[in-house]
Amino acid sequence: MEQYKILEIKKSVFEDNDRKADLLREELKKDKTFLLNLMSSPGAGKTKTIIQTIEALKNEMNIGVLEADIDSEVDAYTVANTGTKVIQLHTGGMCHLDAGMTRQGLLGLGTEGLDFVILENVGNLVCPAEFDTGAAKNAMILSVPEGDDKPLKYPLMFSTVDVLLINKIDAIEYFDFNYEAVKERIKKLNPEIEVILISAKTGRGIDQWADWLRREVKNWNAQ
Amino acid sequence: MEQYKILEIKKSVFEDNDRKADLLREELKKDKTFLLNLMSSPGAGKTKTIIQTIEALKNEMNIGVLEADIDSEVDAYTVANTGTKVIQLHTGGMCHLDAGMTRQGLLGLGTEGLDFVILENVGNLVCPAEFDTGAAKNAMILSVPEGDDKPLKYPLMFSTVDVLLINKIDAIEYFDFNYEAVKERIKKLNPEIEVILISAKTGRGIDQWADWLRREVKNWNAQ
Numbered sequence: 001m002e003q004y005k006i007l008e009i010k011k012s013v014f015e016d017n018d019r020k021a022d023l024l025r026e027e028l029k030k031d032k033t034f035l036l037n038l039m040s041s042p043g044a045g046k047t048k049t050i051i052q053t054i055e056a057l058k059n060e061m062n063i064g065v066l067e068a069d070i071d072s073e074v075d076a077y078t079v080a081n082t083g084t085k086v087i088q089l090h091t092g093g094m095c096h097l098d099a100g101m102t103r104q105g106l107l108g109l110g111t112e113g114l115d116f117v118i119l120e121n122v123g124n125l126v127c128p129a130e131f132d133t134g135a136a137k138n139a140m141i142l143s144v145p146e147g148d149d150k151p152l153k154y155p156l157m158f159s160t161v162d163v164l165l166i167n168k169i170d171a172i173e174y175f176d177f178n179y180e181a182v183k184e185r186i187k188k189l190n191p192e193i194e195v196i197l198i199s200a201k202t203g204r205g206i207d208q209w210a211d212w213l214r215r216e217v218k219n220w221n222a223q
Numbered sequence: 224m225e226q227y228k229i230l231e232i233k234k235s236v237f238e239d240n241d242r243k244a245d246l247l248r249e250e251l252k253k254d255k256t257f258l259l260n261l262m263s264s265p266g267a268g269k270t271k272t273i274i275q276t277i278e279a280l281k282n283e284m285n286i287g288v289l290e291a292d293i294d295s296e297v298d299a300y301t302v303a304n305t306g307t308k309v310i311q312l313h314t315g316g317m318c319h320l321d322a323g324m325t326r327q328g329l330l331g332l333g334t335e336g337l338d339f340v341i342l343e344n345v346g347n348l349v350c351p352a353e354f355d356t357g358a359a360k361n362a363m364i365l366s367v368p369e370g371d372d373k374p375l376k377y378p379l380m381f382s383t384v385d386v387l388l389i390n391k392i393d394a395i396e397y398f399d400f401n402y403e404a405v406k407e408r409i410k411k412l413n414p415e416i417e418v419i420l421i422s423a424k425t426g427r428g429i430d431q432w433a434d435w436l437r438r439e440v441k442n443w444n445a446q
Contacts, residue, residue, distance in 0.1 A: 042264040042348050042377065043369025070349060072375035093379070095318065095349035123376070125265050126293060126318035126347055145368035145391065146266025152295035153346070154265065156316070168368065171397050 017131055021099035024134030028111075034217045035106075035117045037135035039157065041150075042123030044143040045167040047075045048200035049209075050118055054082050056210040061115040061217065066105040068097050068122050075120060085109065096127035099134040116217055125150070129157040136220050143168040144177045151185035158186055163194040163212060170199040240354055244322035247357030251334075257440045258329075258340045260358035262380065264373075265346030267366040268390040270298045271423035272432075273341055277305050279433035284338040284440065289328040291320050291345050298343060308332060319350035322357040339440055348373070352380040359443050366391040367400045374408035381409055386417040386435060393422040 028035050040046050047067075054063055065086040067075040076088035087109040091097065097105070102119060111117060119135060121128045140161040142150055145168060151158045158164070164186060166179075179197075186193060194212060198205030251258050263269050270290075277286055288309040290298040299311035310332040314320065320328070325342060334340060342358060344351045363384040365373055368391060374381045381387070387409060389402070402420075409416060417435060421428030 041266060041346070041369075042373055043366075069376050071378050072372070074372050074375055093349070093353070095347070122349065123264070124318070124347060124349055126316070126345065127350075130316070143266075143368065145366065145394070146264075149295070149297050150265060152297050153292050155294050171368070171394070174394050174397055 017098045017100070020103070021132035021134040024099050024103055024106075025136065028134065028136065029220065029223070031111065032221050033111050033114050033117055034137075034220045035102075035119060035133075035135040036213070037119045037121060037128075037133045037138045038141070039121045039125075039128045039138065039161070040123060040141035041125055041143070041146055044123070044141045044146065045200045046120050046123070046141055047078055049141060049165065049167060049198065050079060050120060051082060052198075052200050052203060052206045053118065053210065053213070054079070054084050056206055057116065057213065058082075058084070060214075062113055064109050064111060064114040064117045066102070066109060066117065066119045068105070068120060070095075070122065085114070091122055094127075095122050095124045096131050097121055097133055098131040102133040102135075116213070125154040125157045129154070129160050137162045137216055139163045139165065141165045141167045142182075144172050145175050147176070148178045148182035148185070151182065151189055155189050158189045158193075161190070161193065163196065165205075165209060166195065166197050167200055169197045169204060170202050240321045240323070243326070244355035244357040247322050247326055247329075248359065251357065251359065252443065252446070254334065255444050256334050256337050256340055257360075257443045258325075258342060258356075258358040259436070260342045260344060260351075260356045260361045261364070262344045262348075262351045262361070262384070263346060263364035264348055264366070264369055267346070267364045267369065268423045269343050269346070269364055270301055272364060272388065272390060272421065273302060273343060274305060275421075275423050275426060275429045276341065276433065276436070277302070277307050279429055280339065280436065281305075281307070283437075285336055287332050287334060287337040287340045289325070289332060289340065289342045291328070291343060293318075293345065308337070314345055317350075318345050318347045319354050320344055320356050321354040325356040325358075339436070348377040348380045352377070352383050360385045360439055362386045362388065364388045364390050365405075367395050368398050370399070371401045371405035371408070374405065374412055378412050381416075382412045384413070384416065386419065388428075388432060389418065389420050390423055392420045392427060393425050
């Protein structure tokens with residue numbers, strides 16, 4: 001098992017988060033490090049999806065992971081077991097990360113030589129959508145058991161992400177989840193969004209997700 | 224279908240939320256209105272559980288419901304279809320309700336003659352745990368698909384509630400959910416907590432939940 005650090009991050013003292021996010025993004029671009037901000041409700045499957053993503057891409061990219069949580073280190077422990085470089089961030093009760101907090105996390109992790117860093121944001125559909133972390137792209141996971149009404153209740157989150165993974169698709173027969181209805185609601189909020197059906201449990205859709213990431217990382221380095 | 228109002232609530236200007244919560248609680252006690260604050264992640268089944276609760280208790284109590292969400296009115300619509308008095312609260316992007324916001328909601332609903340009011344808080348495991356709403360009791364729903372590690376990640380929420388409903392228990396065979404492990408984690412944080420297994424879909428455990436509510440409402444009116 002790999003070792004991992006735990007970092008107690010402080011709330012940024014600067015007010016201008018958007019400016020700081022742009023600055024961080026520029027620096028990451030210069031370093032050819034692609035940062036993905038991954039958001040979802042608690043328990044939608046962020047960590048399991050990260051594990052599958054690492055498995056799919058670890059032979060082509062150097063990957064690092066920032067695990068943000070109010071408390072505990074269970075996710076960093078899980079990721080460290082794959083041999084991936086990871087750091088656990090504790091947000092001190094805060095339900096999101098801003099650009100300053102993300103920068104602290106990246107410094108704590110050490111990004112030299114990393115092509116691709118995944119930030120697992122705090123499990124929450126409200127606050128994380130309001131703060132630009134400086135990531136190259138924003139992704140969200142909606143899991144089937146949460147229901148198809150979530151775009152109606154958390155429109156900002158669905159509006160701000162570049163890609164939506166609909167996870168736990170293997171359990172769709174167990175739940176009332178109307179895929180056509182949810183897709184219509186999402187596309188209305190965000191016509192450009194890419195929607196990929198996955199099961200982090202069975203591996204379904206991970207190929208398509210890995211292809212999306214390969215393309216985005218390539219574009220990031222080419223621009 | 225019953226009519227329902229939509230209220231855009233404002234953030235409280237008073238700082239002393241605890242004092243305001245105590246004051247609201249005293250007033251509700253005088254009026255013999257039992258207020259339950261119901262919290263969970265998005266999609267854990269709060270609204271479906273409220274529908275089952277209404278069905279179980281509507282012949283013995285006058286019930287009202289406050290539905291809090293960032294946006295949409297889908298939950299108020301669902302509850303109104305049962306013939307129950309309901310109001311939709313929009314929190315203006317905020318991920319919780321405080322005591323002042325709850326008071327605005329109760330005034331908007333009109334509590335005269337109501338024995339039991341359920342406040343469906345915003346779907347979130349972080350912010351709602353930090354604000355006393357003035358409720359008589361606090362309840363939380365953890366759904367099986369969210370996983371058994373949630374007490375480790377959101378300890379404050381599990382520490383502050385009086386009762387935990389573990390929902391979607393009908394789907395337990397589909398998910399890795401260790402009930403003994405989760406129970407041990409919860410009891411360590413909160414030894415006094417009552418844990419009830421339910422399925423808002425099949426109705427399992429709703430009798431036990433209704434009994435808990437009957438007892439608490441009785442105690443509230445007797446003190």
